[in-house]
Amino acid sequence: MTEQARHRVVIVGAGFGGLYAARALKRAPADVTLINGTNHHIFEPLIYQVAAGILSPGEVAVSVREVVRRQRNTEFVLGTVTDVDPSSRNVTVTASDGTTRRIEYDTLVVAAGATQSYFGHDEYATYAPGLKTIDDALEIRGRVFSAFEMAELATDRAEQQHWLTFAIVGAGPTGVEMAGQIAEIAHRTLPGQYRRIDPRQAHIVLLDAVDRVLPTFDPRLSAKAERRLRKIGVDVRLGARVVGLDELGVKVETVTGVESVEAMTKIWSAGVSGTGLAARLAEATGAPTDRAGRILVEPDLTVPGHPEIFVLGEAMSLDRLPGVAQVAIQGGRYAGRAIARRLKGGRASKPFSYFDKGNLAAVSRFFAIADLGRIRLSGTVGWLIWLGVHVWYLYGLRNKATVLLRWTISFLGRTRSEAVVTTQQVTARNALRQRASGT
Amino acid sequence: MTEQARHRVVIVGAGFGGLYAARALKRAPADVTLINGTNHHIFEPLIYQVAAGILSPGEVAVSVREVVRRQRNTEFVLGTVTDVDPSSRNVTVTASDGTTRRIEYDTLVVAAGATQSYFGHDEYATYAPGLKTIDDALEIRGRVFSAFEMAELATDRAEQQHWLTFAIVGAGPTGVEMAGQIAEIAHRTLPGQYRRIDPRQAHIVLLDAVDRVLPTFDPRLSAKAERRLRKIGVDVRLGARVVGLDELGVKVETVTGVESVEAMTKIWSAGVSGTGLAARLAEATGAPTDRAGRILVEPDLTVPGHPEIFVLGEAMSLDRLPGVAQVAIQGGRYAGRAIARRLKGGRASKPFSYFDKGNLAAVSRFFAIADLGRIRLSGTVGWLIWLGVHVWYLYGLRNKATVLLRWTISFLGRTRSEAVVTTQQVTARNALRQRASGT
Numbered sequence: 002m003t004e005q006a007r008h009r010v011v012i013v014g015a016g017f018g019g020l021y022a023a024r025a026l027k028r029a030p031a032d033v034t035l036i037n038g039t040n041h042h043i044f045e046p047l048i049y050q051v052a053a054g055i056l057s058p059g060e061v062a063v064s065v066r067e068v069v070r071r072q073r074n075t076e077f078v079l080g081t082v083t084d085v086d087p088s089s090r091n092v093t094v095t096a097s098d099g100t101t102r103r104i105e106y107d108t109l110v111v112a113a114g115a116t117q118s119y120f121g122h123d124e125y126a127t128y129a130p131g132l133k134t135i136d137d138a139l140e141i142r143g144r145v146f147s148a149f150e151m152a153e154l155a156t157d158r159a160e161q162q163h164w165l166t167f168a169i170v171g172a173g174p175t176g177v178e179m180a181g182q183i184a185e186i187a188h189r190t191l192p193g194q195y196r197r198i199d200p201r202q203a204h205i206v207l208l209d210a211v212d213r214v215l216p217t218f219d220p221r222l223s224a225k226a227e228r229r230l231r232k233i234g235v236d237v238r239l240g241a242r243v244v245g246l247d248e249l250g251v252k253v254e255t256v257t258g259v260e261s262v263e264a265m266t267k268i269w270s271a272g273v274s275g276t277g278l279a280a281r282l283a284e285a286t287g288a289p290t291d292r293a294g295r296i297l298v299e300p301d302l303t304v305p306g307h308p309e310i311f312v313l314g315e316a317m318s319l320d321r322l323p324g325v326a327q328v329a330i331q332g333g334r335y336a337g338r339a340i341a342r343r344l345k346g347g348r349a350s351k352p353f354s355y356f357d358k359g360n361l362a363a364v365s366r367f368f369a370i371a372d373l374g375r376i377r378l379s380g381t382v383g384w385l386i387w388l389g390v391h392v393w394y395l396y397g398l399r400n401k402a403t404v405l406l407r408w409t410i411s412f413l414g415r416t417r418s419e420a421v422v423t424t425q426q427v428t429a430r431n432a433l434r435q436r437a438s439g440t
Numbered sequence: 441m442t443e444q445a446r447h448r449v450v451i452v453g454a455g456f457g458g459l460y461a462a463r464a465l466k467r468a469p470a471d472v473t474l475i476n477g478t479n480h481h482i483f484e485p486l487i488y489q490v491a492a493g494i495l496s497p498g499e500v501a502v503s504v505r506e507v508v509r510r511q512r513n514t515e516f517v518l519g520t521v522t523d524v525d526p527s528s529r530n531v532t533v534t535a536s537d538g539t540t541r542r543i544e545y546d547t548l549v550v551a552a553g554a555t556q557s558y559f560g561h562d563e564y565a566t567y568a569p570g571l572k573t574i575d576d577a578l579e580i581r582g583r584v585f586s587a588f589e590m591a592e593l594a595t596d597r598a599e600q601q602h603w604l605t606f607a608i609v610g611a612g613p614t615g616v617e618m619a620g621q622i623a624e625i626a627h628r629t630l631p632g633q634y635r636r637i638d639p640r641q642a643h644i645v646l647l648d649a650v651d652r653v654l655p656t657f658d659p660r661l662s663a664k665a666e667r668r669l670r671k672i673g674v675d676v677r678l679g680a681r682v683v684g685l686d687e688l689g690v691k692v693e694t695v696t697g698v699e700s701v702e703a704m705t706k707i708w709s710a711g712v713s714g715t716g717l718a719a720r721l722a723e724a725t726g727a728p729t730d731r732a733g734r735i736l737v738e739p740d741l742t743v744p745g746h747p748e749i750f751v752l753g754e755a756m757s758l759d760r761l762p763g764v765a766q767v768a769i770q771g772g773r774y775a776g777r778a779i780a781r782r783l784k785g786g787r788a789s790k791p792f793s794y795f796d797k798g799n800l801a802a803v804s805r806f807f808a809i810a811d812l813g814r815i816r817l818s819g820t821v822g823w824l825i826w827l828g829v830h831v832w833y834l835y836g837l838r839n840k841a842t843v844l845l846r847w848t849i850s851f852l853g854r855t856r857s858e859a860v861v862t863t864q865q866v867t868a869r870n871a872l873r874q875r876a877s878g879t
Contacts, residue, residue: 040589040861059858066633067855079589096593097586097866098873109712130786136863150479150518154535194505196515246854277471387853399849399857406845410838416506419498422479423502423862424575 007032008344011092011106011190013082013278014178015042017334018112018329023075025337029344032074034104035081036094037065043135046326047404049175051138053182054146054190054417058135059410062403063396074149078104082113082278087285087307106341108309109185111282111296112333115315115324118293120275125246127433129168129267132175142419143426145183148266149191153200165203168264170243170252171271172209173217174362177226179268180207181365184233189366189415206262207233208253209271217323218360222370226380229364244273248434263428265276273324279316286310291318300352302336311336322355326394331355361387366412445470447783450545452521452717454481454504457551457775462514465524468783470534471545472514474519475533476504483834484573485765486843488614490577492621493585493629493856499573499843517543521552522715526724526746528598547748549780550721550735551762551772554754554763557713557732564809565686566872568607568706571614574877580707582865584622587705588630590863591637604642607690607703610710611648612656613801615664618707619646621806623672624757628805644674645701646690648710654763654809659797661809664818668803682710688874712763719756720787720861723750730757739791741775750775761794765833770794801827805851 008031012019015037022407023035041062069075083101084093091105094361117131130140145167152164169180187203192198195259207214207230213223214230214237221344230237245252250263275283275294283290288304289297296304302317304310311338314329322328331351359373362382371378371385378386380436395401410418447470451458454476462474466732480501489495522540523532530544553557556570563689569579584606591603608615622644630639646653646669652662653669653676669818670674675691684691689702712735714722722729727737727743734757735743741756752775753768761767771792778789798812802824808826810817817825827847849857 024540031639039863040585040859057498057859058862059493059496059610062860064633064855064859066630070633079593098590098870100593134863135860139862151537152517157846159705165756184496191505194503194509194516274474402849403842403845403857406842409842414838416503416838418842419496420479420503421497421501421574423479423578425495425868429864431537 006060009034009105009107010110010340011036011104011108013092013112014112014114014316015077015115015313016045016112016314016329017326018114018316018333019110020068020114021023021330022110022311022337023069023072026074026341027072027336029074029337029341029342031074031108034078034106035069035070035075036078036080036092036104038079040064040079041064041135041136042396044070045133047323047391047395048138049132049178049182050143051135051419052132052141052145052179053186054142054420055182055249055411056404056410057419058139059409060400062135063400067310070397085109085111085278085282085285087282087310087402090091090309095136096423101430105265105328106309110311110313110333110336111278111316112313112329112339113276113278113316115273116276117269117297118272119269120272122246125269128248129170129246129251131269132248133181136199140426141179144266144430145186145423146420146422147427147430149195149200149203151190151265153195153234159200162202163249163263164263164265165198166206166250166264167203167268168206168208168262169268169270170208170246170251171269172207172214172239173270174215175270176207176209177214177230178363179270180205180230180235181363184235185366188234190417201234203234204264206233206264207237208243208251208262209239212239214239215362218362218370218372219377221374222377222379226364226370229368229379233365249351252304258392273315274315279312282312291414293318301350302332302353309410311339321346321356325360327358328355342353348349361390361402363387435439443533448473448544448546449549449779450475450543450547451551452531453548453551453552453553453753453755454483454516455734455753455768456765457539457755457772458549458771459504459507459820460769460781461549461551461750461752461776462508462511465513465771465780466511468780470513470515470547470779470783472511473517473545474504474508474514475517475519475531477518478573478576479503479505479518479521481507481835484548484572486830486834487574487577488571488617488621490574490858491571491580491584491618492625493555493581493859494621494850495588495843495846496858497578499846500840501574502839506821507835511633524550524717524721526721529748545748547750547752548776549750549772549775550717550755551752551768552715552717552755554712554732554734555715556708557711558708559711564708567687568609568685568690568708570708571618576583579865580618582861583705584625584870585859585861586869587864588637588639588642590704592634600637601641601643601704603687603704604639605645605701605703606642606705606707607645607647607701608707608709608730609647610708611646611653611676611678612651612709613654613799614808615646615648615709616653616669617802618709618790619644620802621672621674623669623674624805625856626675629856640673642673643703645703646676647680647682647690647701648676651678652659652786654801655676657809657811658800658816661811661818665801665803668807668818672804699785712754714755718751721749721751730756731769740778740789741771750778758792759794766797767794800829802826813839829866851853
């Protein structure tokens, strides 16, 4: 048994990193266990379109089981990895019903992503959800579309405007894309649908502490994106640091002092931090972490002193690489191949080197910016590149087909097909509101 | 003011009845207020396909505001009508935040549908949701797909089989269609995706107290549907009356005695009853109701003694008409036209006469039954008719296009595109389970 037993690879997380690692192990002589907290893999770059009512959850979230179905050496386990023990080499998986089990590994791949960071103010989360999961996207969708309904029901002008004000904290790609979407909902989708309010009165405020939008892009592209945002009606406020946030709005500090933005709807896209699992792993291995709590890995993506533990994507910290899909994809592929090579008794891997294919962000309909190294594009050409790249990377022909049809409908027409607000959402939000107001 | 004021029509409910009534009033000299508890109109005949993971919520639920957008005499109000006062002619609307307002009417159209009836056992609802709303469909979808996950995690055979048993109570169209869908999920979609269970071991039990499935169809079609159900692996148990239902299963009484069906997943499609609003209306007007609490209307769909109050669709009881879309559509159109005619000072309406276009039910892929009066079809021909009719009646070109694409994908392939189980659903369900077991 002992000598003959197959090498066991445990992969934590079925995001880009985890899935690409599993795929790279398809033909390896190993038993792969892929563990994820939900039943679906999320195509994160388009999750904001679920929040915006363009795409359905199934179009950006595919069944993990379906993806790894044909990969006979791979088993999917639904559950959350709540602990890791590097000395006896096992992880603890907690199922949704609270039961736990241990799964042993010979090699561990931690691709568990990151969580939304509120920079020490977790109490903001209730009022300003982030945009990392399908739950988040549906919650934000419910809040955005409900806000217009609440404005229509409001009895005075101030209350109306309070409901019609949207604050987005963080002007990275997600914040910019979400601000652009809310502007389009207000200016293209909803006008004519209300009798008491004009949805075009919506005030969309995009806040960031830094001095430009999309700071990971070339400054000239940031400037173009900002101009476009202003043109479609987004109030961009830079150099504005959030110092308070509650049910009713956001407090920001700027050079001129502290000011309030009274906004009933708030979205947080300002930063990420390592997961609890990363913290546990750091604690157990003594691995150093960066300020955000992500693990500082060796050049071959392993934990110092633990060549059997790889950390990928947003969970790792290496050379200040950004938390984008490409870093996770390439890291996953690198780790999977490195493990397969080791099993064949091959030579050690060369250090991981990230090939930056470029950055894309869609500001509005027909307008995206593309930072492709030496080539920098904006406007319609950038948007076509954005469209092509996203369709290319989407999982499966099926999703490519339905997403293309949705886009044809949304971009040529005015409607948002997926704008259902469920009763459960409304009930949960009101319970929250009542708790907050102490009634 | 008094003489010049426009006639006010209040329509309660934006289902088929309410929407068709509003449409028929498009050119009438009246101010129409359409009130609905959610922001969407549901295409009820396909809601089971949301529960089955084929269609997304937006494909069967369209924005009410979008539908009535161009109808300038119509205002949509989001809220639940919680009371009606026929003497001073107003309804009370409660918004989601609990605030109430009164809306006055000159003519009232009650098209509020019906609620799931558990025949006096409302405690069943938690364990066996019905299939009337988008919330219901998403909940059932979550339970069905989660059941296979729980079976995969189960540690012994009995527990596995408990999770793999599905009980559907009520063999009308919804029950039959849902049983057929679960059978297809178990036999076509999921095989190969699990490593510890074989999804084909799923045991799908369709229960009804009567002696045949689809009792509103011709008996020969019922027999064909039943044969088909058995062929695709559904355990049809007729003459079985539910006498108990809890977390763990269903107890049924048959001629041979009481037996238990141990099923973790249960779906209820066994009957409807009038809403609370119908009860209030009956109380306030002294109108008679049938056993299910639906209002017995006059031949012109008005409440006895109240020619200014129409009751439509599932909310009304007339000539034992079934609670199907066509009855609501024709009733809505009839009421809208009758109101428009009155406003022109025209003669009184002829009694409402229902034109039965026939009944359709899809048992499985490529197999439906169609009872079109003298013509009775089953199998593929019936299925093509089913498909054509449903696409024809779907709202808007947009939804017709996306639904056709989805069907092409699902019927030719094996996958279910919309099978996301959200964390909120899982959490809510576990909380419930823990409360039920007293832990």
